[in-house]
Amino acid sequence: xxxxxxxxxPPATDVGSSPRRGRWLLLxxxxxxxxxxxxxxxxxxxVEPLGRGSTGLGPASVHVSEPSPPPTxxxxxxxxxxxxxxxxxIPVSTGMRFTYEVTIRNDGSVPVQIVDVGSGDEVGQVTRxxxxxxxDHPGGELDNVQPFRPFTMSPGEEAGLVMEVRVADDRCAxxxxxxxxxxWEPVTFRVFGFPMPERHQDVExxxxxxxxGQGPGC
Numbered sequence: 001x002x003x004x005x006x007x008x009x010p011p012a013t014d015v016g017s018s019p020r021r022g023r024w025l026l027l028x029x030x031x032x033x034x035x036x037x038x039x040x041x042x043x044x045x046x047v048e049p050l051g052r053g054s055t056g057l058g059p060a061s062v063h064v065s066e067p068s069p070p071p072t073x074x075x076x077x078x079x080x081x082x083x084x085x086x087x088x089x090i091p092v093s094t095g096m097r098f099t100y101e102v103t104i105r106n107d108g109s110v111p112v113q114i115v116d117v118g119s120g121d122e123v124g125q126v127t128r129x130x131x132x133x134x135x136d137h138p139g140g141e142l143d144n145v146q147p148f149r150p151f152t153m154s155p156g157e158e159a160g161l162v163m164e165v166r167v168a169d170d171r172c173a174x175x176x177x178x179x180x181x182x183x184w185e186p187v188t189f190r191v192f193g194f195p196m197p198e199r200h201q202d203v204e205x206x207x208x209x210x211x212x213g214q215g216p217g218c
Contacts, residue, residue, distance in 0.1 A: 048199075049108025050187055052206040053158045055139050056086045061101035067093055071214075078208075085183065085206035091214045092126075092174050096167040099131065101142050102185060102205040103160050106153040113152045115198055116188040117161055125173035126180055126211065132162035161185065165209070174215040183208035 064070030071091040078087055088100065106112055118129035132145040135153070142160040153159055163185065167173055184202040191199065 048201045049106055049110070049112055049191075050189065050201050050203045051105050051107040052085075052204050053103025053105045053137065053160070055103045055137070055141075055158075055160075056206045057101045057103070057141065058086060059088060061141070062088060062090065062098060063100075064096070064098040066095060066097045070098075085208060087208045087210055089210045089212060092167050092211045093215055094167065094171055094174050095169040096174075097164065099162050099164045100207070100209060101160060101162050102207050103137055103158055104185070104187070104203050104205065105158045106155055109155050110191055111152050111154050112192075113150055113190045114159070114187060115150050115190060117148075117185050118163060119186065125168040125170055126165065128163050128165045130161055131164045134160035165211075167211075171215050174213040176213055176215060178213040179211055181208055181210040 059073040059075050062073045071093075074089045076087050076089075078085060090098070114133075116130065119127045130148045133148050133151060134142045134145050135151050135157075137158045137160040139158070142162070145160070145162055148162075151159070183206075184204045187201050187203050188198050189201070
């Protein structure tokens with residue numbers, strides 16, 4: 001007499017466990033991405049990668065377009081109290097326009113995109129904004145200046161900037177004995193060049209611009 005043998009039944013499975021496990025994995029992934037983006041945003045918001053370049057450019061880098069003849073620009077080297085650099089002393093008159101040159105360096109570990117430099121559209125008696133640049137500057141005088149456009153600086157790379165200054169047509173701005181000076185440039189940049197919130201940093205350049213009034217006053 002033959003005996004009927006049935007194959008063993010497959011083990012029972014929980015039909016609902018696989019979808020639940022998938023949802024948990026997705027939730028964990030979303031949380032990890034959120035944490036990574038939060039940490040990255042905090043790091044980017046606090047990074048200040050820009051510093052002074054290796055070249056300080058003297059009076060020869062100052063070019064006056066108005067008035068004519070241009071005033072005499074003098075310079076002196078300062079090294080005191082842990083600060084060193086060049087001071088360019090420039091006599092100014094109403095409506096004066098001139099350019100000067102500085103260099104900056106990407107001292108950070110990531111690329112940055114330089115978006116703008118200067119006081120922008122700010123209204124004032126003296127304004128300045130970038131008009132030209134030389135990327136990947138090797139040092140020395142700027143000899144390959146291009147009209148300014150946003151550009152990227154790799155880690156360790158230097159760039160030359162040409163800044164234009166405009167003095168208001170206001171005798172109060174150039175009264176004899178008055179003056180203003182600065183030794184940094186306000187730079188707007190993006191880390192990695194990504195279209196994320198722009199960063200702003202006042203970058204010390206090692207070149208102080210000192211404007212001295214020589215007019216009759218108000």
